[in-house]
Amino acid sequence: MVSALRSARAHLARAAQRLRGRSDPMLPLAAIPGMPAAFMPPGLDRAPTTAFPADTDRLNHQDRRDPVPASVPSADPPEVERYRAIWLSDIHLGTPGCQADYLLDFLKHNESDTLYLVGDIIDGWQLRRGWYWPQSHNDVVQKLLRKARKGTEVIYVPGNHDEVARQFDGLAFGDVVVREEAVHVTATGRRLWVVHGDLFDGVVQHARWLAYLGDTLYTLILALNRHFNRIRARLGFPYWSLSQYLKHQVKNAVNYISSFEHAMVEEARRRGCDGVVCGHIHKAEIREVDGQLYCNDGDWVESLSALVETMEGELKIVYWTTLRDPAQPVARRMRKSAATV
Template sequence: MVQALQFARGRLSRAAQRLRGKPDTTLSLSAALAAFMPPPTELSPTAPAAPAFHAETGNRPASATEPPTHRYRAIWLSDIHLGTPGCQATYLLDFLKHNESDVLYLVGDIIDGWQLRRGWYWPQSHNDVVQKLLRKARKGTEVIYVPGNHDEVARQFDGMAFGDITVREDAIHVTATGRRLWVVHGDLFDGVVQHARWLAYLGDSLYTMILALNRHFNRIRTRLGFEYWSISQFLKHQVKNAVSYINSFEHAMVDEARRRGCDGVVCGHIHKAEIREVDGQLYCNDGDWVESLSALVETMEGELKIVYWTTLLDPPEPVGRRRRRATEMAL
């Protein structure tokens, strides 16, 4: 165990040096993943699971000046898009700090391989997100990574573990009330991604431009004391064709969940957080971390809720202090 941690720290140190140096535009997504994770090991079906937190312990005790940490049975996150300027890593880090769970599902598009192939972008805050996820896994949270279309290179590692994070093509989650939920990113049910790849890339480029405008807009809102608000999400929900596409996507997802003998589905992909009944099946979308800043959570009693994290509980650290802390952790 000590040797594994030393190996991981060495990888993190070398990755930090690379990211602070000259950008490497030829670095592949699989190489980026390998920079942060130890060599994969086959999962053993008989291997004991990492110790989970007890439901009876409740929230962790917080100091008088620190906001409380919420405790959930499960948390679903997707469409983080690390490696893009649109990723709201600061808000996500704040969310991860103040929310714990027995199981954490990463439901695809965690790292944006499409954008990284166009040009290297990886600030310290994106490093911090990866380190935070690995740290949660080491401390007992069961972390399950279900890749999406932007990080599809990770699908080749189905059934393997990286730094205590399990990679799965899809997963089945059983709630405290006994409902079976099929967990999948959802891109395989997107006709544009599957049959018109060029159109998906074009749409992604236009979407990136809107997110850049959205980022500058919200920087001004923050200075004026307002909460985060997404221009791109507002525009998308006003376009009738987009609304029709979302409805078709939801029906396709619940139909497949029913065929698999499940009571509902949890997915991401379309960046629209929602919980509702569709054709008698439970449809849950956990949203994203470039527009809605949302997550799906299951309480200890089995209730499913959408949590929006549009306000920071902790102010971001100064860049110099954050870099020193990351370097100390890597040594």
Template sequence: MVQALRSARGHLAKAAQLLRSRTAESQSLPRPMSLPAALAAFMPPASDLQQRPPGRSATSAASAPPPEATTQPPHPSHPTRHYRAIWLSDIHLGTAGCQANYLLDFLKHNESDQLYLVGDIIDGWQLRRGWYWPQSHNDVVQKLLRKARKGTEVIYVPGNHDEVARQFDGLAFGDITVREDAVHVTAAGRRLWVVHGDLFDGVVQHARWLAYLGDSLYTLILAINRHFNRIRARLGFPYWSLSQYLKHQVKNAVNYINSFEQAMVDEARRRGCDGVICGHIHKAEIREVDGQLYCNDGDWVESLSALVETQDGELQIVYWTTLLDAPATAGRRTVATA
């Protein structure tokens, strides 16, 4: 972990140095090298820059080849896609790490019959420490309320960061229904248990102080991630999650994720469901675990991902790392198919 942080700090320092010397180099060199080409020597390797492993088939996860990444050039007239259902979680409104502009862009270009908000929509932990609520966060709330008013069935399943909302289980606010958990039936007839997942996190349940400490460290890493990607954007590189990269290099974190997935599918089986849809660990995934379908819709502070169900009942993970309504920049919108 320490080595990975030092490596990230080195990337930031070198990028800043190149930015400061750009003008001087352009005057001294007869044919200046492009800045992206100059950075290629010390940027993370191409294998690390792949933002997320693609989703795999629920029936042949081990053998199915990864789907081709699709790139859609940013354009304000990009057509709106309509899904049977969309799952969003871990938005963390009220924190500086929330990628509200990307989420707003996603909500503008994607509609659904049902919309599940799978916990940690508002970060009450951070708001208790200090108030942070820019206009873009308010716009997200208004956008969700507007979708509910226009006929989308919006179901809010609170998580640990917005657990205060659990006391309103079964009530509706502004056409949004609050549920402790839910069961979604796909077009193919599969029953999927929808829950945030924090109740199966031993740290959150039995060592709350440790969870708060981890949350503070995580916030620091996200701050580094924001500065890192600000430099990448200026240099013409697409969004890349430094925080995800660091987390996946730590063996204990990988073991924790595997244990979490196993606990979730075991509980879904006990409830008579065919699988589970959750959030909480900020790692988007679609795969089979012991004959059960495990789906995690990711988050909107690191992976910028959502889980969707097409009208044909196909589950997909959508990574929204390009602002379609922004000026054309290097970026990618990747769709991973289940």
């Protein structure tokens, strides 16, 4: 009889706990209305210290005992600059020299009504020699496509390293339009001819083997540049282009750049434009050349630069040599990319 009463008491205790939504085995059974004293363990036949006059009060009391943790506040949204237009070129996705981390950080913090991709976005020359495509390069492509889907007008003007895309002139891939060249009108009414610029490079057009040889040597210099900046990053210094510094110390290279600039502005004048926006030579610059506006948006293997037009129509070069988002440490990403090769 005694064992039967104890078994019944245990079953009632568990049932009462489930009804009250509590799994705590130490709940005082005297708190359950109508519980016979015979089923209470010795010493628990007295009323509890805290009375629960109603189920609602018991729930309120439970809320006070076990408060729901406050939700973690979301991180502050990134600071974003807004422009009428942004020009990017010479990204060279598919090569170890591409500074994809810096470009992703730039794209995260800068928006525009129109985005021009001015050639050499993907390096087909390097990809034919050997496949190299880390996750960060895929992230850049996805980021550009996402901008197009969200309303940015994206115009892709191919260059010599991605010249295969020129056969699709006038076609749209999703929300990205391919153009062999374009004309941009600024807020102040200036007409700018937008083209990569390789068609005005005599070496590329008439000595292609020499262009390939130069590209191979340039790749070796960029490899040295990458190791150099890895050390700088560990020491806390911003990005600095050793390869660009060496290139600008060579007199022939300086003369070549000057000839290239004059050829570009002359062609822009012939087309009835007020200036030109190009890439190709990896030297960001805005200046007057022979009475015409010459703009080069630089690159994302050496100068880490973009050309932008403000809402008021001002043109300027933006250098992105320091990451704003610390969640993308360059040294770690570079080590991870190197491990996948």
